Amino acid sequence: MTRLDRREYKCNHCGAVTVISDNDAERLEQLLKQVMNRQAAQSFPSKQQPNSKMIALGLAGLVFTVTLISLATLSSHHGMSSANSSATDSVNPSVDNYFAHTTVPRDRVVVSPLEWVPDGEGGTYNGLIYNHSGYAVSPPHYNLVLFHNGIKDDQSSSIPLLGTLEPGEYTPVSFRVGKAKPDARYELIQPDRIDRSIFEVAPVALQQPIMVHQPNSPSYYLVGFVQNTLKRQFSGGGLVMLYDSEGRLIGSGFGAIEDLNPGEKTKIVMNAFLLREGKEVASYEYLLDMRYKNERQSVSMQDIEQLGSATVPNRIVRVNHAQVVIAPDTNSFEPADVLRGQ
Known part of the structure; x- marks a missing residue:
């Protein structure tokens, strides 16, 4: 793991970035300082220098402890954010109250078959996004690509209406296109990942x-x-x-x-x-x-x-x-x- 900031660490194996709690960050800082102090003591030995084997064993124990804490934190929250996203935003209370993002299997958030509704020269493809993941998710952005006679024609992107989609809920999805033909074929491009959206939902009635x-x-x-x-x-x-x-x-x-x-x-x-x-x-x-x-x-x-x-x-x-x-x-x-x- 590579340290990016006081509470941020990056996995050298998969590139995932994780943010640990303040308590764990303080423990890591204390252990790292102890290691540094002991290394400094080795560089400037006193007259009564301890046995070198004992120093090596002590350092190995501290490094092992640091590794355990880091791995425990990473393994329990692995995938909270990818290398392409900001881990700070995931837990920053000032960013729309989003506490964290993890991913859900993409096949558990599905889009219904789209219906073509003409409107002048163009029209819209319309359907519903269903959340079967068992977690609250941020409705993803989808891309739609049209093909006519095997040739790529027009394309469009969806804009989610909701900030979150709870388990079992559904929301409309629409793609506006300007060159659609009755015999056009569409392909729906899946997002790279679907984020689990976690924040405090306010129980409100209309x-x-x-x-x-x-x-x-x-x-x-x-x-x-x-x-x-x-x-x-x-x-x-x-x-x-x-x-x-x-x-x-x-x-x-x-x-x-x-x-x-x-x-x-x-x-x-x-x-x-x-x-x-x-x-x-x-x-x-x-x-x-x-x-x-x-x-x-x-x-x-x-x-x-x-x-x-x-x-x-x-x-x-x-x-x-x-x-x-x-x-x-x-x-x-x-x-x-x-x-x-x-």
């Missing part, structure tokens, strides 16, 4: 949800209140997925809130668009993806493991037989206006 539709437009809005009844500040967003009478996904959207303090209440508006014109919303699903602002000065590996093993209830709420409020057909309409007096 209050008084109302689905609103503006006439003569593909826009639907899920509006409601979010109240912080907890003891810490949180931020995040809400995702809504629209379905037709056959249960097919026909639209999705997102809305965000920032820095909601304990005791505060705010409105949230999730703006969704229909993928196909003329479809009616028969049901919808939504979830709130909120996370605490981390107030800790440091995060230990024990904290990370405890957070990673915590069970989070299914956050997806399904509403069948959706009641849709028709909004005024005016340019001055604001979706949150329907919440006045609520």
Whole structure:
């Protein structure tokens, strides 16, 4: 292992970077100082020089102890970050409250077959990402490549709507392309790895949800209140997925809130668009993806493991037989206006 910083060590075998806790870092520093002091004593021996064999055995014992601590730390957290990512960001409390990242098998996070929806000269390929890994993950970025008559044509990348996907949850994925043809073939490029996302999820409910539709437009809005009844500040967003009478996904959207303090209440508006014109919303699903602002000065590996093993209830709420409020057909309409007096 090669030391990169006070708490960072790099494995010379696989290149993985790991960050150890403050306690282990202090122990390593003390042992390394003892080794250095003994080496210095050998360079400047006193009149009563101890037996050289005893010195060698003492040094070997210290080095062995240092190695054991380092290997124990690395083996328990191996793969927390690759050489291409920043280990400091993985546990830095100031970076979106992400405590750590480990990977999950790529075949445990799957994408459904994509459906082509034309739109003028181009269109979108749409589907769902399912998390079957058993861990909370950061929804990965996927790349889609189109082929026409065996020749590579257009390509597109997905932008995840959620910051985290809990076990058993799913989220829409969409690829916008401008040159698609009906007989085009697509290939979905898998990410190099899928990171396990560990942070403290704030258990929050959407209050008084109302689905609103503006006439003569593909826009639907899920509006409601979010109240912080907890003891810490949180931020995040809400995702809504629209379905037709056959249960097919026909639209999705997102809305965000920032820095909601304990005791505060705010409105949230999730703006969704229909993928196909003329479809009616028969049901919808939504979830709130909120996370605490981390107030800790440091995060230990024990904290990370405890957070990673915590069970989070299914956050997806399904509403069948959706009641849709028709909004005024005016340019001055604001979706949150329907919440006045609520």
